[in-house]
Amino acid sequence: MHIVVCIKQVPDSAQIRIHPVTNTIMRQGVPTIINPFDLFALEEALALRDRFGGTVTVITMGPPMADAALRKALSFGADRAILLTDRLFAGSDTLATSYVLSSAIARIGQETPVDMVFTGKQTIDGDTAQVGPGIAVRLGLNQLTYVERIVELDPSLRRIVVHRRAEGGVQVLETRLPCLITMLEGTNHIRFAGMDDMFRAARAEIATWGAAEAGVDEPGRCGLRGSPTVVKKVFAPTPRTEKATPIETSGKSPQEIADAAIDVIFAAKPSLRSEMAGRRQAG
């Protein structure tokens, strides 16, 4: 089995701060992490390799510093890591990103055919869930999104059965390898990095591919130039014209505050009083 996992390095959203005056994102000094959703993809891939043998190759497209995310993936036990980095890639939207990633995967597959590609459900910064399907279409892989569980996998028959989260239930899908899986969150737990793997990761040479090495034959299809979507403006949401009406709290007891709040709520929405009482009676 040869499995490729796509991971992205993202700023740790828990530590992002907004500049209080300019209202812009303060990225400086914010630590980076592997996109949390991608860890479920990575663990699933590692578990399959442990079961069936083979290789897990991790790739990321990003700035040179994204090699830290790859090193982390190696410490969890991935076999090989490739960093896709080139000034041409900067400013890629999802269409351009999936073009670069799929070109690289095709190139990787020329050495050892790729049986499965894993991506996370979505990134926490782009947050689109589009890159996975984009790769599947470009490489002609059978697409399995929002996978909760791999129920059966037979590498020799090249058959796979999965549970896919759908609206209102779970679809049981059967398809053939090669396939692309976007893994749902909460489906597994990333393993602890072992000592051996941590040493190996620290020493590892991480292959760095520019556009040419990644097999990007049309530079006009990646980066800003290859991105059909254009961000025209970034802005702070406008405050509502009417400010929130304050409910007096200073010098009041919690009970007085609560009664005052209920008075204004029922004044604003008279129907709520009987609806709530009715629901309580029914429930």
Added chain:
Amino acid sequence: MPDAKRPTPARPGAAGRSKELPEHLKAYKGVWVFVELERGQVHPVSWELIGEGRKLADTLGVEVGAVVLGPPAGRVGAVAAEAAHYGADVAYVIESPVLADYRTVPFTEALTDLVNTFKPEILLLGATTLGRDLAGSVATTLATGLTADCTALAIDLETRSMASTRPTFGGSLLCTIHTLNFRPQMATVRPRVMEMPAPDPARQIRVVAHHLDMAEDDIVTKVLDFIPDSDQDKARLAFADVVVAGGLGLGGPENFALVKDLASVLGAEYGGSRPLVQKGWITADRQIGQTGKTIRPKLYIAAGISGAVQHRVGTEGADVIVAINTDAKAPIFEFATYAIVGDALTILPALTEAFARRLGAQRAVAAE
């Protein structure tokens, strides 16, 4: 690679960002909505999007098209007729046995073929698991721009392009994205973000039936089974009339009971901000906001929630928002209706007690 099948898109070269639309793209007219019909049911987000598509189409002076795909002798015809009630002018329908259950390949083939044949300038889909799976696949096949999880859509008449607004990384900013030199312009929108239009049963649909040249043998992926969720609880938060939610300001998981207590007295649903899910205080299906549920209740009570933009976009549709926060400068007070600057840990129990007392009295009156 399936690239060979792709129509050659215009590449944004040196003049790539110009205002003038390339000649061959001027033929693209109309606003389309993909109607999500699964196992005989239409996902409500489709009707919400037809309502929104109607507004865009009226600004552009074009028609609203509803795309309805499904098996023969199923509900395709009835659903197409219903689409008119919500504002569609024309339905593009394909009935084929391969469209009985959702699968990426036949649905992508059907939708891209319709787009290439009838050339809409805008294509909207619900940001559901189905819609996102399909949108990503279709946009790549058509090599056009797709903006995910939009919270507002508008038309920029100067460029005749759609302005798609969505929250951007960081927690307090929005960005507006355009697809200038490619058609159709695609966007997904989450359920409950747009308002459900009032249906008009008198409106009639024009049906354009199309043929899909695909047989079951052409499709590798098979649906073996569908296991419906037993827990119908999941959907309720989005449709609840009253919602009580807590955030990190509650201080610890043990205090979340204060939120549940108030919700239970009100017969309300409860939820929380995303960090509570990440910390394991509540389950993921209780998350409110951009990456959780969008809610449109009559009353929303938010306790200890700062009101980051991802939270705001999921709650702004509420009629009345009561926010409890110790910080008078918290962003939530910029969109709340009523502001209680105070400690949620004392005010929540007081509200629970006062509501119980007053609703109890109400019930006694009703019983007399």
